[in-house]
Amino acid sequence: xxxxxxxxxxxxxxxxxxxxxxxxxxxxxxxxxxxxxxxxxxxxxxxxxxxxxxxxxxxxxxxxxxxxxxxxxxxxxxxxxxxxxxxxxxxxxxxxxxxxxxxxxxxxxxxxxxxxxxxxxxxxxxxxxxxxxxxxxxxxxxxxxxxxxxxxxxxxxxxxxxxxxxxxx
Ligand code: APR
Numbered sequence: 001x002x003x004x005x006x007x008x009x010x011x012x013x014x015x016x017x018x019x020x021x022x023x024x025x026x027x028x029x030x031x032x033x034x035x036x037x038x039x040x041x042x043x044x045x046x047x048x049x050x051x052x053x054x055x056x057x058x059x060x061x062x063x064x065x066x067x068x069x070x071x072x073x074x075x076x077x078x079x080x081x082x083x084x085x086x087x088x089x090x091x092x093x094x095x096x097x098x099x100x101x102x103x104x105x106x107x108x109x110x111x112x113x114x115x116x117x118x119x120x121x122x123x124x125x126x127x128x129x130x131x132x133x134x135x136x137x138x139x140x141x142x143x144x145x146x147x148x149x150x151x152x153x154x155x156x157x158x159x160x161x162x163x164x165x166x167x168x169x
Contacts, residue, residue, distance in 0.1 A: 001140045005150040005161035011039035014068045016107035019098050021115045022074040024053050032113045040065040057093035059101050071105055073098045077116030091116055095134035103143050111149040114157050128160035
């Protein structure tokens, strides 16, 4: 399994699945959630309404509708409250839950946005470290996953991902 990073609009990526940084209602919002719902179309919200929400740290799968990817994994990151409310473990759980779900759907390629680092205020440097640590610690023995993309939407996040990935080598 290879981890790659790029700066891109995640809705444009032709990967097997993209991860959405959603909220517990799964009924859409701003940021990457808003971008994904806008690009996927109204049928995505219709499917999300059947899911009954998603607890923080967990993940749920939907179809991708008008997006070029094959599926969407909606995960709910923690809101940053200073680091004393289990935020780091919950963020790690977003990555692990999404990886498990990607495996369950036989994904070969998967793209993550920088979960929780926008509206939810998680410090970007600590989030990048958690993302790379969770992805590299996951067991890929019986996994179909071959390439995992960490998708930055700004240069600071891209550089943080590059630094964390370089530490693995
Ligand atoms: N492609 C890739 N990354 C994006 C895109 C995009 N099109 N749009 C935004 N991002 C980046 C942001 O720059 C940030 O680095 O996604 C990261 C996560 O930011 P948010 O989308 O604000 O998500 P988050 O911090 O997890 O907050 C989730 O915001 O949009 C609402 O409904 C959502 O309530 C939930 C909350």
